[in-house]
Amino acid sequence: MTDGVSPQATPSPLPQETRTHWALRKVFAWSIWSRVVYGAAGVVFGVLFVLELGYLGVYRLTYALSVLNPLYQAFWVSLEVVAVILPVGFCLGFVIGWARTTRFVALRGLASAYVDFFRSMPPLALIFFFSLIAGLELRGSGVNPYDIRNLSLWMGVVALALHTAAYQAEIMRAGILSVPAGQTEAADAVGISRIRTMFVVVLPQAFRLSLPALGNEFSSSIKDTSLLNAIGWMELSGMALNLTSTSYTSHYVYASLVIWFEAAILYFVLTYVVTRAVRGIEDLYKVPGLEVAR
Amino acid sequence: MTSAIRVRGIRKAFGDLEVLRGVDLDVNSGDVVCIVGPSGSGKSTLLRCINLLVTPDEGEIYLGDVALTNPHIRPEWVRQQIGMVFQQFNLFTHLTVKKNVTLALRHVKHYKRKEAEKIAISQLTRVGLADKLNSYPAQLSGGQQQRVAIARALAMGPKAILFDEPTSALDPESIQDVLTVMRRLGEEGMTMVVVTHEMGFAKEVADRVVFFDAGRILEEGTPDEIFDRAGHERTQSFMKKILR
Numbered sequence: 244m245t246d247g248v249s250p251q252a253t254p255s256p257l258p259q260e261t262r263t264h265w266a267l268r269k270v271f272a273w274s275i276w277s278r279v280v281y282g283a284a285g286v287v288f289g290v291l292f293v294l295e296l297g298y299l300g301v302y303r304l305t306y307a308l309s310v311l312n313p314l315y316q317a318f319w320v321s322l323e324v325v326a327v328i329l330p331v332g333f334c335l336g337f338v339i340g341w342a343r344t345t346r347f348v349a350l351r352g353l354a355s356a357y358v359d360f361f362r363s364m365p366p367l368a369l370i371f372f373f374s375l376i377a378g379l380e381l382r383g384s385g386v387n388p389y390d391i392r393n394l395s396l397w398m399g400v401v402a403l404a405l406h407t408a409a410y411q412a413e414i415m416r417a418g419i420l421s422v423p424a425g426q427t428e429a430a431d432a433v434g435i436s437r438i439r440t441m442f443v444v445v446l447p448q449a450f451r452l453s454l455p456a457l458g459n460e461f462s463s464s465i466k467d468t469s470l471l472n473a474i475g476w477m478e479l480s481g482m483a484l485n486l487t488s489t490s491y492t493s494h495y496v497y498a499s500l501v502i503w504f505e506a507a508i509l510y511f512v513l514t515y516v517v518t519r520a521v522r523g524i525e526d527l528y529k530v531p532g533l534e535v536a537r
Numbered sequence: 538m539t540s541a542i543r544v545r546g547i548r549k550a551f552g553d554l555e556v557l558r559g560v561d562l563d564v565n566s567g568d569v570v571c572i573v574g575p576s577g578s579g580k581s582t583l584l585r586c587i588n589l590l591v592t593p594d595e596g597e598i599y600l601g602d603v604a605l606t607n608p609h610i611r612p613e614w615v616r617q618q619i620g621m622v623f624q625q626f627n628l629f630t631h632l633t634v635k636k637n638v639t640l641a642l643r644h645v646k647h648y649k650r651k652e653a654e655k656i657a658i659s660q661l662t663r664v665g666l667a668d669k670l671n672s673y674p675a676q677l678s679g680g681q682q683q684r685v686a687i688a689r690a691l692a693m694g695p696k697a698i699l700f701d702e703p704t705s706a707l708d709p710e711s712i713q714d715v716l717t718v719m720r721r722l723g724e725e726g727m728t729m730v731v732v733t734h735e736m737g738f739a740k741e742v743a744d745r746v747v748f749f750d751a752g753r754i755l756e757e758g759t760p761d762e763i764f765d766r767a768g769h770e771r772t773q774s775f776m777k778k779i780l781r
Contacts, residue, residue, distance in 0.1 A: 425623065425625055434614070444629055532673050
């Protein structure tokens, strides 16, 4: 250095990474654990903030807490319904979407008719049709009225599952069609039969391609369950409506705001869990080198 | 020399477009036959007809003594006998290199996983990619992908391999890697039909060169005959442009 050597010739070495450096980098790295920790911290702060507002008198805390419990009970009803609609809708949508791409004209026609019908019906109308028809058919048949009531309630859930299946069928079809023809051609060229090609080459790729759109449809159909209160389901929306109508008239607007705010949070939780799960599956199916951005 | 593949009077039309207009071709076993000619002349369609990816409208194709155009022949069986390598590689993007090679062994020949993997490793070693077993196709260069595709075709133990412009989508360096592998295959006595624009390769490796134009074979012969002493005016003008 003293003999005037230019700094470019002998670049000063990068500072050695210290243990603290390393530890800090680990802590702030966007790992799964830091996500959990940040998420939990965010929730705790949010809850504390909302409670604080209540203590400060922005809203009446005791009332807000008193409606939370029934809403929480109704949340589990919503979850129960979603747990039926999503798997049934997915399986049916998967099969129908596949049927729409087969060479068998009859099967394709049937699947197309299904999609055309269920996509063009408003979900509310479907719910009414299914539950009312079930009720009418069984009236006077000697079946326990309680069972008839139960069945017509669940027919409404079936209606929603069939509705989302139509949308998922179209998503699946788009996925299957977007697998390049070269893939099936290559499978043909090594002698793999058509049906096996479908299972080992086309469907795995189609599934990966349609996951983002499926997550979208899942979150949409979760919110469609709010229509079920029209036939008497006491799920999240049904309970929220019920609570608003039983609140004191002088507090109606205020009470509605608090109740629907809480219901909205619970819907958010439900949707967030499902869409995160879909994201997790997306990561599972990610092909190294194929997707640059995510 | 027995003929491995015999093509007799193949015709194929897509709608009004006549792509193949009566093609006769003999490929002796162990021979490398290069098909050259302008784009859109039906070279690829001919290859696809040979392993029944495209069904010809008329004519017969024989593999040894078996008429492949016989409707009782299962196309799946034909494709086990005749491998194919595509211009765009067409590797299964969602599977590792190893699985790309073993897929057909597992699902067509019903080999055990261990056996299939042993074959995959030996074939991948043959194309110089034994170290890429667990990579995905998207992580490989074009030339490497094409060599995996060749290994995939070889793994089925085919009697012949068809190459459909195997180097047209590659950079000059990768082209040489792929051609080296193909050259070695030819020397080892694999029957190969190669559609190519690589005239150097055709000159050096081919036993016979076929000049294809407008859906029929215009001329065929040894590389010298076709490249230097072409009889047909169309062939001469094509060669003049290609060879500068």
